[in-house]
Amino acid sequence: MAKIKRAVSVDELLKKKFKVFPLEGKFKDLLGTPERTGHWFFYGESGHGKTTLIMQLVKELTKYEKVEYNTLEEGARLSMQMAVEGNRMNECRKGTFKILNKLPIDQVKERLRRHKSAKILVMDSVQYTFLTKKDFWEIDEEFGQSHLILWNSHGRGKRPLGALAEAIMFHADQKVFVQGYRAYSKSRTSRGKLTEPYTIWEEGAKEYHDPL
Template sequence: MTKPKNRAYSVSNIITKKFNPLEFEGAWEKTLGKPDKSFSAIFYGGSSNGKTEAAIQVAKYLTNFGKVDYDSLEQGVSATFRDALVRNHMENCKNTFRLLDRMPFEELIKRFSKPKSADFLIVDSVQYLRITKAQYYQLKELMLSKGKGIIWISQAKGKSPKGALADDILFDVDLKCRIEGYKLFPEGRLNGGGEPYIIYPDRAKKYWANIT
């Protein structure tokens, strides 16, 4: 029988509780601070603003702290995704990065229920996974129970995530990262950080020069 989860903590329990902050450095520390390993985040933005590129770049950085599974639901194993991997020299990650080709929710649950599953999951995207709010919380609780991090990639409508579920995720996750003009703008429960992260320096410079 599974041991019931403790839901009641004293102040002393909380103060002495051990957490597992990721020792981010450099640009990612300036942007995301030092999140706990079981952090949750959403990266959202309009088409052709750099969402997938940002997701691959953070995936590459996370391989310094464990294994990363990237569920490519929109693009799958495609030439465009391959090109993004090549641009970011993902071959250097060796066995710490795995691309999941349009893996559905049920298979994700099975995969991350296993003892030696990856430390981090990136879902690209919320809209293409096609899950309910209850299923979202099921995956969230599984990742928390395993001490694993999850990043949701979402399309956007204007300056907000697209759809009711993506909107719910925005208000639930630790890190909220809006992407516009090849820059990532962080907010939320940051342990430090807060500075924008530049995804494509040349494209970002051109984009922001044209609207300022």
């Protein structure tokens, strides 16, 4: 692993070229033009569409990189099969999307260290990783500038659930709150401003936000 340069001049920073995802349409409205490495954090209460949103998003991201989805909470069971089928993940380019069935973090790290590893990892959910904050910072130190990790987290109201989830959220480049099948994002590159909401499921969002 290349040693990370700790001191960078202003000229060096201004001249540096960053790899980004050239998103279009509703995903661009939600996330802008995000960098391809770091951490994205998704949170909200159960049953509001977080998993569906992440499936929809990673389906788009497979146009650019391989994605591995570590289903720690559900496992490779019927509910995950339904999520994969419902979002037609079989339409991803061959070999660009793979489900990891409750893979422990030490095995996840080994996969990420491989020369041709998937560059995008989904951890679903934060509360089922059983990591400490120290564990997270170690993951960030080793992989934060070479991979993109999407963290799915339970929430209570408008806050993530637990100290680990809060630590990841504060550090994340993209912070996406999901409520009533709509997603709302703040990012470092948007300088804290809310971007355009993304509707995950039109009928469900209308029923939740605009009841008769």
